[in-house]
Amino acid sequence: MNAKNAAALDKDLMSAGAFSLDQLMELCGLSICQAVYRLHPPSKGNKVLVACGPGNNGGDGLVATRHLFHHGYQPTVYYPKKTSHELYQRLSTQLKNLDIPFTDDFESSLKTTNYVVDAIFGFSFSGEVRDPFRSVIAALETTKTPILAVDAPSSWNIEDGPPSSGPGAKYNPEALISLSAAKPLVNYFEGRHFIGGRFLPPSVAKQYDLDIPDYQGDEQVVETAPTGRKATSEKVLKMAERQDL
Amino acid sequence: MNAKNAAALDKDLMSAGAFSLDQLMELCGLSICQAVYRLHPPSKGNKVLVACGPGNNGGDGLVATRHLFHHGYQPTVYYPKKTSHELYQRLSTQLKNLDIPFTDDFESSLKTTNYVVDAIFGFSFSGEVRDPFRSVIAALETTKTPILAVDAPSSWNIEDGPPSSGPGAKYNPEALISLSAAKPLVNYFEGRHFIGGRFLPPSVAKQYDLDIPDYQGDEQVVETAPTGRKATSEKVLKMAERQDL
Numbered sequence: 001m002n003a004k005n006a007a008a009l010d011k012d013l014m015s016a017g018a019f020s021l022d023q024l025m026e027l028c029g030l031s032i033c034q035a036v037y038r039l040h041p042p043s044k045g046n047k048v049l050v051a052c053g054p055g056n057n058g059g060d061g062l063v064a065t066r067h068l069f070h071h072g073y074q075p076t077v078y079y080p081k082k083t084s085h086e087l088y089q090r091l092s093t094q095l096k097n098l099d100i101p102f103t104d105d106f107e108s109s110l111k112t113t114n115y116v117v118d119a120i121f122g123f124s125f126s127g128e129v130r131d132p133f134r135s136v137i138a139a140l141e142t143t144k145t146p147i148l149a150v151d152a153p154s155s156w157n158i159e160d161g162p163p164s165s166g167p168g169a170k171y172n173p174e175a176l177i178s179l180s181a182a183k184p185l186v187n188y189f190e191g192r193h194f195i196g197g198r199f200l201p202p203s204v205a206k207q208y209d210l211d212i213p214d215y216q217g218d219e220q221v222v223e224t225a226p227t228g229r230k231a232t233s234e235k236v237l238k239m240a241e242r243q244d245l
Numbered sequence: 246m247n248a249k250n251a252a253a254l255d256k257d258l259m260s261a262g263a264f265s266l267d268q269l270m271e272l273c274g275l276s277i278c279q280a281v282y283r284l285h286p287p288s289k290g291n292k293v294l295v296a297c298g299p300g301n302n303g304g305d306g307l308v309a310t311r312h313l314f315h316h317g318y319q320p321t322v323y324y325p326k327k328t329s330h331e332l333y334q335r336l337s338t339q340l341k342n343l344d345i346p347f348t349d350d351f352e353s354s355l356k357t358t359n360y361v362v363d364a365i366f367g368f369s370f371s372g373e374v375r376d377p378f379r380s381v382i383a384a385l386e387t388t389k390t391p392i393l394a395v396d397a398p399s400s401w402n403i404e405d406g407p408p409s410s411g412p413g414a415k416y417n418p419e420a421l422i423s424l425s426a427a428k429p430l431v432n433y434f435e436g437r438h439f440i441g442g443r444f445l446p447p448s449v450a451k452q453y454d455l456d457i458p459d460y461q462g463d464e465q466v467v468e469t470a471p472t473g474r475k476a477t478s479e480k481v482l483k484m485a486e487r488q489d490l
Contacts, residue, residue: 018338022267030275037463070443071463093263097446198315201342218282218316 001181001208003158006123009180009208010056017204021087024199025056028179029063031196031220032117033071035177036064036148038221039192042072045114051106051136053120054081057150060179061119062091064150069098076113078106080132106136116140116147118173120154123183129155129167137167147173152185161188177221181210186227196221246426246453248403251368254425254453255301262449266332269444270301273424274308276441276465278316280422281309281360281393283466284437287317290359296351296381298365299326302395305424306364307336309395314343321358323351325377351381361385361392363418365399368428374400374412382412392418397430406433422466426455431472441466 001009013019036048050065052058058079068075077095079102082088095102103109110116118140120133129137137155140147152158153176155168161184163169175192180200186193195213198220205212213222246254258264281293295310297303303324313320322340324347327333340347348354355361363385365378374382382400385392397403398421400413406429408414420437425445431438440458443465450457458467 017342018335020265020267020332020335022265023271026268026271027275030272034463066444070460087265090263090265094446097262097448199311201339203342215315218279 001210002184003123003126005208006158006181006183009204012204012207017201019199021056021059024197025059025063025087025091027199027220028060028197030067031179031194031198032060032064032119032148032150032177033067034219034221035175035194035196036068036073036115036117037071038194038223039148039175040115040146046073047112047114048073048075048117049103049106049109049113049115050075050077050117051120051140051154052077052079053122053133053154054083055122055124057119057122057152059088059091060122060150061117062088062095064117064119065100066091066094066098069100076101076103076109078103078109078136080104106132107139110139110143110145113145116143116145118147118149118154122151122179123158125152125154126157134167137171140173141168141171146175148175148177149173150177151179152176152183153189156185156188159184161185181208182224182227189228190226193224193227194221195224246455247429248368248371250453251403251426251428254449257449257452262446264444266301266304269442270304270308270332272444272465273305273442275312276424276439276443277305277309277362277364277393277395277422278312279464279466280420280439280441281313281318281362282316283439283468284393284420285360285391291318292357292359293318293320293362294348294351294354294358294360295320295322295362296365296385296399297322297324298367298378298399299328300367300369302364302367302397304333304336305367305395306362307333307340309362309364310345311336311339311343314345321346321348321354323348323354323381325349351377352384355384355388355390358390361388361390363392363394363399367396368403370397370399371402379412382416385418386413386416391420393420393422394418395422396424397421397428398434401430401433404429406430426453427469427472434473435471438469438472439466440469
């Protein structure tokens, strides 16, 4: 689903769908937390740095941070561009009530964390990355610390994937979680891919021509088969193997 | 925690805690769904009848119903006393958008369901059960269909457990889920007991002298050791066994 449809889907969920942003964000944030848990359980190192942008992607990150705390992690939040929306203020207060540190120095925090969640930009991002996020994305691009990106590796174009130059051109996080539905950029993504947001009504899925993922048990996330160039090359490899037979 | 403290805890979570009712109910409803999943997975029969009262207990039930749908169940809702609160109207719309049937005839629906969730009255209940819930509780009291009660078996007194006579006096559901914290009535409860609501800030738990349950993995519910009279008799049995040795 492209960026326009993703925005329309969210709007439909909150108008005819009768969801509040509080509800959707709560479930999306929990999905992110569960993906982190699968990728990097707290026993492997419980420090998680969550980078939150100014929009809904950042809001999902703030909710995920709270859930990470309740799942045995010691999260730190980087949230440099705060919005005045009352929900975001409440999400921040909820984190402060848990004594979760807010850092202003992303790069220093990155050096000591075990895992990163990139909730800077989501499907509504387009154009140029501006400060302070330019240097943050440059740091994400070069770090060896594993990263889960939320809906999009930040700086990527929703349709066309990574930018051809500048910050993000070589950014390839370990994992990506698509909320509600995968966006076209997954075709350029080579890491592990999850879908979260177990709330999509079948009528809405039909309207937007989406498949509801095959969630297992009571899980809020599902890992999909590999996507992107790696998947394509794997397919080519399999075809080649078949021809060998 | 007694009824007064439970009400104060909710109030604190929504004032200083900065939670919205939407958020808390979303997580409580998901906890209820996960408890049903553990007790009675959809493979054992996926028809669940959810009885919702007019207050927050009923709201938790409405949210649980939506999650049950997304977890492979075919829920039916009994919700005879609708409130005008906009959240409850949205929760109802969300269920209607999933084509979940609302029944007016609890007793007929009870005959064909595989499982029941009792979300009629919670910790704020006291006094007399009035119609239409008198006959509903009488039906719950005699059915062989397993029931999960939310926060309290409906009609039970939060402090003193089952009423000495009238509807509910012999009501003993298969299971109980306590949201946030167990209420004193668990001392009278003999079924399986779960705690849900993985969002309690440690500072609030300390203020109310509550233990945060030892949630496992990324689960939203935890089953506790047996409570109530059965637990006591088990302890006596174990002591007797030890004396035999």
